[in-house]
Amino acid sequence: MQGWPRIGKILVGAIATAEPRAPRPRFRLNLSAKQALFGYAILLPTVAILVIFRFLPMLQAFYFSLHEYDLIRPARFVGLENFIDLVQDPLFLNSARVSIAYVVLSCVPVWVLSLALAVLFNREIRAKNLFRSAAFMPVVMPMVVNAVVWTFMYHQDGVVNTILAWFGVDPIPWLRSSTWALWAVILIGIWRATPYYMVIFLAGLQAIPNEYYEAAKIDGADAWTEFRHITLPLLKPTTLLVMVMSVIVAMKVFAVPLIMTGGGPADSTRVLPLFIYQTAFEFFKMGRAAAMSVFLFAAVMVFTLFQIRLFSGGED
Amino acid sequence: MRRAMRHRGAIVKYPLLLAVTFVGLLPYYWMVTCSLKTNANMFLVPLQWIPNPVNWSAYGEAWRAQDFTRYFLNTGFVAIAITAGNLLLASLAGYSLCKFRYFGRGALFLMILSTMMLPLEVTMVPLFLIVKTLHWPNTYEGLIVPFLVDGFGVFLMRQYLKSIPNELIEAARIDGASEFRIFFQIIIPLCKPALAALGVFTFREAWDMYIWPLIIVTKDSLRTLPLGISLFMSSFGTAWDQLMAVATIGTLPMILLFFFLQRSFIQGIAISGLKE
Numbered sequence: 001m002q003g004w005p006r007i008g009k010i011l012v013g014a015i016a017t018a019e020p021r022a023p024r025p026r027f028r029l030n031l032s033a034k035q036a037l038f039g040y041a042i043l044l045p046t047v048a049i050l051v052i053f054r055f056l057p058m059l060q061a062f063y064f065s066l067h068e069y070d071l072i073r074p075a076r077f078v079g080l081e082n083f084i085d086l087v088q089d090p091l092f093l094n095s096a097r098v099s100i101a102y103v104v105l106s107c108v109p110v111w112v113l114s115l116a117l118a119v120l121f122n123r124e125i126r127a128k129n130l131f132r133s134a135a136f137m138p139v140v141m142p143m144v145v146n147a148v149v150w151t152f153m154y155h156q157d158g159v160v161n162t163i164l165a166w167f168g169v170d171p172i173p174w175l176r177s178s179t180w181a182l183w184a185v186i187l188i189g190i191w192r193a194t195p196y197y198m199v200i201f202l203a204g205l206q207a208i209p210n211e212y213y214e215a216a217k218i219d220g221a222d223a224w225t226e227f228r229h230i231t232l233p234l235l236k237p238t239t240l241l242v243m244v245m246s247v248i249v250a251m252k253v254f255a256v257p258l259i260m261t262g263g264g265p266a267d268s269t270r271v272l273p274l275f276i277y278q279t280a281f282e283f284f285k286m287g288r289a290a291a292m293s294v295f296l297f298a299a300v301m302v303f304t305l306f307q308i309r310l311f312s313g314g315e316d
Numbered sequence: 317m318r319r320a321m322r323h324r325g326a327i328v329k330y331p332l333l334l335a336v337t338f339v340g341l342l343p344y345y346w347m348v349t350c351s352l353k354t355n356a357n358m359f360l361v362p363l364q365w366i367p368n369p370v371n372w373s374a375y376g377e378a379w380r381a382q383d384f385t386r387y388f389l390n391t392g393f394v395a396i397a398i399t400a401g402n403l404l405l406a407s408l409a410g411y412s413l414c415k416f417r418y419f420g421r422g423a424l425f426l427m428i429l430s431t432m433m434l435p436l437e438v439t440m441v442p443l444f445l446i447v448k449t450l451h452w453p454n455t456y457e458g459l460i461v462p463f464l465v466d467g468f469g470v471f472l473m474r475q476y477l478k479s480i481p482n483e484l485i486e487a488a489r490i491d492g493a494s495e496f497r498i499f500f501q502i503i504i505p506l507c508k509p510a511l512a513a514l515g516v517f518t519f520r521e522a523w524d525m526y527i528w529p530l531i532i533v534t535k536d537s538l539r540t541l542p543l544g545i546s547l548f549m550s551s552f553g554t555a556w557d558q559l560m561a562v563a564t565i566g567t568l569p570m571i572l573l574f575f576f577l578q579r580s581f582i583q584g585i586a587i588s589g590l591k592e
Contacts, residue, residue, distance in 0.1 A: 032417070038495045039416030046409035046465045047424065053443060053462035054431040060442035120332065123325075133578070134337040137344060139585070140574045143524045144542035145563040148549050149347045152556055157359040159346050191339070196585060203586040245588075252437045255526045259546050273437040273527075280441045281531060289441045297438045304433030 061297070064290035071284050082291035092292065094267050095275040101182065102271055103250040106189040110246050113194045115239070118201030119227065136195045143192075147259035150188050151175065154260075175261055178268040185257050185269050189250065197242045204238030205231070237310065244307045248300060272296055347567070351375070351560035358556050371557070375565070378548070378558035384565070386537060387544035392569075394459045394540060395522035401464030402518045403511055409465070410473025411503055415485060425474070431467040436527060444531050453532040459540070463522070469514050472587060476510040477503070509583070516577050517584030523570060541566045 065082055069075040086092045121132050141149075153159045154174035161171040174184040212230045221229070232239075254273040257263060263270035263278065270278075272292065280289035350358065351374055352367040378384065413425050436443070443462065444453075452458030480503065488498045504511070526542045533539055539547070545562050552558060574581050 035416055035495070036418035039412045039418050039421075042408040042499075043412040043424065046405050046428065046470060049405070049461070049465050050428060050431050050467070052446070054434045054439065055427075057439035057442035057446060058434050060445065061439060064442060064445075117336065120329070120336075123329070125329065125333065131333045131337060133574075134340045136574075136582070137340045140570050140581075141343065141567055142542065142570055144526055144545050145347070145567050146343070148545055148559060148563050149343045151549070152350065152560065153343065153346055155359065157361065157363075159342070159363060162363045191343075195340070199582055199585045200588070248435075252435050254437060255542075259549065276437070277440065277527070277531075280444075286441055286445070293438050293441060297434070300435060300438060301433050307432075 058297070061290045061293045064287050065294050067287045067290075069286040071286060075287070078287070082288050083294075085288070086291055086295070091267065091270075092275070095270050095272050096295075098182065098268065098270055099251065099272040102186060102189070102253060103247055105182075106186045106193070106250050107243070107246045109190050110193045110197060111239070111243060113190065114197035114242065115201050115235075117194065117198040118205055119231065121198070121202060122205045135198065138192045139195050139199075141192070143255045144259060146188065146192060147256045150184070150256075151260050154184050176265060178264075178266040181261050181265055181269045185253075185260065188256055189253060193246060193249065197246060200242055200245075201235070201238060204235050208234045241307070241310050244303050244310065248303050248307070251296070251299060251303075344567075347560050347563050351557055351564050353557055355555065355557050374555075374557035374561040378555075378562045381552065381558065382544055382548055383536065383539075384541070384544055384562060387539050387541045388565070390539060391523060391541040394456065394525075395519050397456075397460045398463050398522040399515050399519045401460070402466060402469045403515050405465040406469030406473045406514065407504065407507060407511065408499070409470045410475075410477055411499060413470070414474045414477040415480075415482065428467050428470050432471075440527065440531060447532060454535045454538050456538070458532045459529060459538070462528075463525075466518075468588070469518065472514055473507065473510060476507060480506055509580075510587075512577065512580040513584040513587055516573060516580040517588065519573065520570065520581075520584075 064075065066077060066079060067075040068078050068082075117135060121128065121135070125131060138146075155161075156171060156173060156176075160174065161169075164172065172180055174180050208231065212234070213226060216226050216230060252273055253271055254277065257269040257271055257274050258277070261269045263274050273296065276289050276292045276296065279285050279292065349365070349367050352370050352372065353364060354369065354371045357364050357367070409428065413421060413428075447453060447458050447462065450458075452461075484502060485498055488502055493501075524542065525540070526546075529538075529540045529543050530546075533543060545559075545566055548562055549559055
């Protein structure tokens with residue numbers, strides 16, 4: 001991201017010296033109207049696509065959440081029935097519980113680990129690029145491949161249990177047990193998300209001026225004091241952002257549980273997006289699925305509003 | 317004293333790094349080596365860490381079992397189309413929102429920004445119904461058009477364009493350059509780093525796309541690689557060597573992307589979390 005300001009300045013300089021700025025033409029209003037038109041025109045495709053494929057579906061989600069609809073017979077208005085049914089449906093409540101468990105149990109370790117890795121990689125390390133690339137590799141693996149390969153690794157006689165056996169742990173029936181399956185999915189989530197947020201934390205760490213650390217060294221601060229009193233406070237905006245982003249991403253987890261367990265065993269990995277998908281496209285209860293979407297939307301919105309506030313903090 | 321401290325740091329640091337490397341690379345190692353094992357050697361006790369004998373036939377067998385060439389090309393085509401669309405539309409929209417003045421600009425920007433809280437997982441049911449009304453299930457249009465632009469890309473380009481001085485555009489206008497020429501010959505070249513980061517980011521997401529193709533594709537000729545791989549897993553669940561072979565091929569483009577465009581790859585992710 002360096003380089004361009006210099007080129008820009010040279011260009012401006014060249015043009016400015018070659019031709020002194022002309023006095024404002026009298027038909028200025030006309031000209032800026034033309035420009036405004038151009039501004040609208042180049043924004044139009046984006047707005048059109050977002051309205052048709054984002055906003056319209058959202059409005060329809062609200063509409064269908066008040067209807068019964070199976071794709072064949074016309075939609076029938078049922079008022080709040082879908083919502084009332086949902087709140088009493090043990091499967092939905094279970095699914096919400098699984099989602100919350102997934103979010104909490106995967107996000108908290110991700111925050112700690114990604115920050116720790118970022119701090120580690122911010123220090124002087126030999127062959128830093130090599131180590132950093134290796135740590136980053138989980139982000140590179142496509143999601144579906146990720147699910148397939150880990151299913152294989154979680155096999156009863158697979159590599160995960162083999163490695164655990166080195167430490168004297170008995171084989172774990174990862175995907176076959178309703179107590180372990182969610183943990184299997186959570187571990188993959190942690191594996192994949194940690195390097196992602198490590199990169200964001202690294203960017204945050206690199207923005208902290210070195211002078212602070214030098215001053216702390218002169219005062220004789222140890223590594224922990226430095227971390228506690230310089231790194232952590234100055235990293236606060238980044239930390240908040242990582243927290244919000246990771247929660248939103250975790251709320252949307254879908255491919256891994258679908259491919260690895262299909263939501264089982266005994267519904268133990270049926271996260272909310274997966275349940276929505278199955279309600280809509282396996283049981284064709286569009287209205288009910290839409291009502292669930294509204295719940296998910298409310299949860300995502302709370303966190304996204306928070307994220308946008310963080311994003312545009314310090315802006316005009 | 318200082319040297320001793322540094323030494324102590326290294327004792328903790330490097331084993332830790334090796335552990336991280338091991339955890340980060342293990343699934344890759346396992347995927348590739350097991351694609352070269354014979355199925356009989358897959359769950360030997362003790363586990364085979366190096367395939368013996370090395371067996372390449374899984375790749376051919378998997379390729380004959382399903383039309384993976386087609387899936388691969390489908391995924392590539394869809395991902396490239398989505399990436400191209402995002403680069404063009406997001407830079408146009410970002411340019412418009414950043415450098416032009418017109419009625420409703422702030423509201424439009426807020427509207428675009430707010431689409432970031434409408435993830436596919438929330439809107440998939442009605443979006444499917446809309447795409448069905450357009451007769452787009454089982455078409456490339458259905459796979460591509462809904463994702464041609466995204467709020468994040470517009471936001472990113474607008475932020476980046478802020479750092480380009482208005483004088484530059486004014487000067488070009490005074491020179492008599494047309495608006496389109498200004499955009500393609502001045503703005504676009506200056507945005508290269510942001511476009512590279514956005515491009516790699518979008519391509520990666522598009523290559524990964526799973527839930528949407530799963531919903532709207534039922535025809536074999538339209539299947540993308542993620543669909544093909546998950547289908548292969550459910551129908552040939554025990555042919556692990558072939559499954560790992562397919563997974564390896566599906567990962568290869570992302571690995572190449574990472575190694576050749578590492579800077580942009582990482583920048584795209586760093587930017588997704590930064591305010592500037």
